[in-house]
Amino acid sequence: MCGIVAVHGRAPATDPDLETMLDALAHRGPDGAGAVAVGSSWLGHRRLAIVDVDGGDQPLSATDGTLHLVGNGEVYNHDELRRRLPAAALSTRSDNEVALGLYRAEGLAGLARLEGMFAMAIASEDGDFVALRDPVGIKPLYWAQREGATLFASELKAFDAVWRPHVEEFPAGHAWTPEGGLTRLLPDPVPAAAELRPLGEDTPPAVVLEAIRDTLVDAVERRMMADVPVGVFLSGGLDSSLVAAIAARTLEPGQQLHTFAVGMAGSADLVAARQVADLLGTTHHEDVYTAEELAEALPDVVRCIESFDPMLVHSAVPNYLLARFAARHVKVVLTGEGADELFAGYDHHRELTDPRELHAELVAGVEGLHNLNLQRADRTSMAHGLEARVPFLDLRMVHLGLSLPARWKQVTPERREKWMLRQAFDGWLPAELLWRRKEQFGDGTGASAVLREVAEATVDEDGFRAVRGHADPPLRTREEAAYWRLFREHLDGVDVEETIGRFAVA
Numbered sequence: 001m002c003g004i005v006a007v008h009g010r011a012p013a014t015d016p017d018l019e020t021m022l023d024a025l026a027h028r029g030p031d032g033a034g035a036v037a038v039g040s041s042w043l044g045h046r047r048l049a050i051v052d053v054d055g056g057d058q059p060l061s062a063t064d065g066t067l068h069l070v071g072n073g074e075v076y077n078h079d080e081l082r083r084r085l086p087a088a089a090l091s092t093r094s095d096n097e098v099a100l101g102l103y104r105a106e107g108l109a110g111l112a113r114l115e116g117m118f119a120m121a122i123a124s125e126d127g128d129f130v131a132l133r134d135p136v137g138i139k140p141l142y143w144a145q146r147e148g149a150t151l152f153a154s155e156l157k158a159f160d161a162v163w164r165p166h167v168e169e170f171p172a173g174h175a176w177t178p179e180g181g182l183t184r185l186l187p188d189p190v191p192a193a194a195e196l197r198p199l200g201e202d203t204p205p206a207v208v209l210e211a212i213r214d215t216l217v218d219a220v221e222r223r224m225m226a227d228v229p230v231g232v233f234l235s236g237g238l239d240s241s242l243v244a245a246i247a248a249r250t251l252e253p254g255q256q257l258h259t260f261a262v263g264m265a266g267s268a269d270l271v272a273a274r275q276v277a278d279l280l281g282t283t284h285h286e287d288v289y290t291a292e293e294l295a296e297a298l299p300d301v302v303r304c305i306e307s308f309d310p311m312l313v314h315s316a317v318p319n320y321l322l323a324r325f326a327a328r329h330v331k332v333v334l335t336g337e338g339a340d341e342l343f344a345g346y347d348h349h350r351e352l353t354d355p356r357e358l359h360a361e362l363v364a365g366v367e368g369l370h371n372l373n374l375q376r377a378d379r380t381s382m383a384h385g386l387e388a389r390v391p392f393l394d395l396r397m398v399h400l401g402l403s404l405p406a407r408w409k410q411v412t413p414e415r416r417e418k419w420m421l422r423q424a425f426d427g428w429l430p431a432e433l434l435w436r437r438k439e440q441f442g443d444g445t446g447a448s449a450v451l452r453e454v455a456e457a458t459v460d461e462d463g464f465r466a467v468r469g470h471a472d473p474p475l476r477t478r479e480e481a482a483y484w485r486l487f488r489e490h491l492d493g494v495d496v497e498e499t500i501g502r503f504a505v506a
Contacts, residue, residue, distance in 0.1 A: 002058070003028030003382075004070040004141075005044040005158060006121035008129040008178060009149040016151065018042055021158040028072070028154060030385040034059055038068050041123035045070040048385055050331055053227050056094035062104055063091050066124055071096040072154055073118035073139040074389070076222045081113060095225070096120070103130070108175060112185050115395060119170070121152055130177050135186040136393050137172030137370025140378055144168065150176070155379070156306050157490070172370055189398045190363050204408050204420055211400060212424040219394035220246040223334055231258035231330040233322060233388075234284070235445075236272020237436065238418060239336025239345075243391055245428050247334060248280045256283045260326040260333070262318055264289060264446030276433055287325040289318075294447055295454045297321060303490040305379045308471075308483035310452075312376050318445040319380040327384040337373050338392035341365035342401030343418040344409035350417070352410075359406035366398060455482035 003025030005018055022033065022044040029046025036043050036059045045058040051074070060069045075081070078095035081102060089101040096118070102110030103122055108130065117138035121131045131152050133141045143152045144159060144166035151163060152170070159167050170176070175185035220243055224230055232244040248257045259282040261273035270286055277284035294317055301320045305312060326333055340346050341362055352358040374390070381388040391397070404420070411417050422434055459467075459478040467484070468475040475481045 002048050002070075002072045003046040003154040003158075004072050004119065004121060004152070005154075006042065006070060006123070006131065006152040007149055008041045008123065010040065015149070016160050016163055018044055021153055021160075022046060024158045025154055027385060028382045032057055036061075036068050038123040039125045039127050041121075041127075041129050043068055043070045043121055043123055048331065048382075048387060050074070050226050050228055050387060051093065051095050055092040056096070058094075058096070060092070060094060060097050060100060062100045063089060067100050067104055067122055067128075068124070069096060069100050069120060069122045071099065071118055071120040072141075073116060073120075073134065074223075074225070074387075075099065075114050075116040075118060076225060076394075077113075077115040084113075108177075108185055111175065112187075114186070117389070117393075119154065127178070130175055131170065132175040132185060133170050133172050135173040135189050135395055136366070136374070136398065138374055138378070138390060138393060140370075140375065141170040142167050143170045143176070150178075157303075169371065187395060189366060189395060189402070191399055191403045202407070204404070204423075208404065208408075209420070209424040212421065215394070215397050215400050216242065216391060216424075217246050219391035219397050220334065221250050222394070223389040223391050224250050226332050228331045229258065229329075230332040230334065230389075231260055231326060232282075233326070233333050233335045234259040234261050234273045234276060234282075235269045235336075236261065236274075236276050236433070237269070237336070238422065238434065239339040239392065240273075241276045241429055241433060242421075242425055243334050243336055244276060244280055244282065245425075246391075248282060258283045258285065258326075258330055260285050260287075260322060260329075262287045262289060262322040262325060262445060264291070264450075267446040269445045272433070272436060276429070279430065279433070285325065285329060287321065289321055291450045291454075293321070294318075294450050298451060298454060299486050300383075301380070302483050302486040304383045305376050306487070306490070307371075307375060308480060308487040309372070310455075310477070310480050310483060312372060313483050314448040314451055315373075316376045316380055317451055318447045319376060320383065323381045323384045323386050323388075327386040331385070332387045332389065333381070334389050334391060335377055336392060337377050337390045338366070338369065338398070339418065339421065341369060342392060342398065343421045344406070344411070345418045349409075350411045355406040355410065358410060359402075362406065362409070363402060366402065369393070452479050455479040458482045459485070 005021045025046050029048045031049040032047040034045050043059045058070050075095040078098045081098040085101040090097055117134050119133045119139045119141035123129045140154050144163050146166050173186040176182045234240050234244050259277050263270040265288050301317045305316045377388045408420055456478045459481045464478045464481050467481055
């Protein structure tokens with residue numbers, strides 16, 4: 001996991017300070033930095049060393065010096081892809097380097113073979129340039145175009161005030177070249193309508209449950225790839241507990257799996273996580289935080305996730321504290337993001353009694369993950385130089401989950417949320433853990449109520465009425481207004497308290 005900055009073309013009147021942009025991403029790559037000017041392009045990189053720790057510094061260069069690459073993320077099928085390339089085409093064990101070999105040998109078609117979570121830019125001396133992002137948008141990438149230059153970076157905060165009004169999120173699964181513009185290159189995570197299986201059974205047959213189990217097991221095993229220890233964020237809920245149970249089975253004799261949990265004293269997540277860790281025999285770490293620590297972290301978290309959505313903030317603050325805690329012990333963690341979107345785990349899914357409406361909602365949930373839960377997971381982990389991997393969002397897992405009939409995922413008096421996923425792993429966990437009812441992360445850790453109270457204390461009713469219309473769409477609550485103020489001050493340097501409305505000070 002790393003941070004990247006890239007530019008193709010130059011606009012002298014508005015050239016940003018590229019080194020300053022790269023410095024703004026230092027938290028994403030504390031292990032090293034590098035940059036290279038390549039013809040009309042420039043590539044910069046901040047490195048978090050995970051695969052080929054000694055030999056994988058970036059920018060990476062093709063063995064003949066014709067191409068250069070910066071990448072953020074992991075290519076999980078890099079061993080398989082290496083076998084397609086002559087040995088002379090690669091000089092390191094870096095998983096990202098296979099992208100250089102494939103692009104040189106096959107062009108964009110070669111890059112379409114990459115599987116994993118990544119954002120990359122490749123450039124050559126003769127003006128060749130391509131930027132791309134993984135199909136689900138697990139790894140962030142933003143871009144802006146003005147006056148003949150195209151600028152890319154891993155986070156919004158890297159862009160200066162001149163460029164920021166032009167910044168957009170780079171679309172998942174797409175590639176951009178100067179000649180061809182923006183095109184979809186990587187597979188769409190949502191199966192085409194023709195691929196949806198119109199199976200008539202009211203209950204999924206055993207072969208379907210087996211496919212769910214085997215696909216998730218394979219996804220977790222692929223994400224154990226690292227030259228450094230890998231841990232698991234363990235809330236004690238279904239998703240993270242299954243990931244931990246699978247990860248524990250992949251270890252060699254004598255190896256230990258590290259699991260991590262946070263919460264307020266006596267919170268449900270801490271209790272459940274401890275039970276799962278004891279069952280699996282992991283080396284378990286837990287951090288009990290206070291309401292004061294939540295309040296102290298709040299401004300940093302809003303700036304970190306670059307969002308003011310209250311639900312995102314509620315889960316991001318404990319996630320931020322969890323990542324800070326885990327980063328003292330490991331560089332990589334597995335998380336449970338994506339399971340709720342694939343198997344209908346949220347409360348609002350219960351209200352959708354028409355299977356077609358439920359399926360549409362699940363599709364929308366997967367398509368929106370890149371700027372909600374995945375944005376939270378990436379920013380809160382990378383703020384502390386920690387890589388978060390998401391097995392449920394393996395492309396095979398997403399395709400399988402969204403190809404299953406939605407009626408199998410509906411909650412009924414006889415079927416709890418994510419019933420299919422629970423059935424698929426029957427016997428992997430004790431029943432009281434396998435069938436534990438879902439809680440939102442912010443609720444399970446005891447954070448939501450505290451954060452709501454802290455935020456509302458900083459904005460009075462007059463201040464809320466004054467500012468609510470300055471956001472699009474309008475702000476909904478005093479709590480959201482408080483987070484919006486922090487967001488604006490971070491990104492725009494705007495002193496909202498002085499320029500817009502009146503805010504009370506707690």
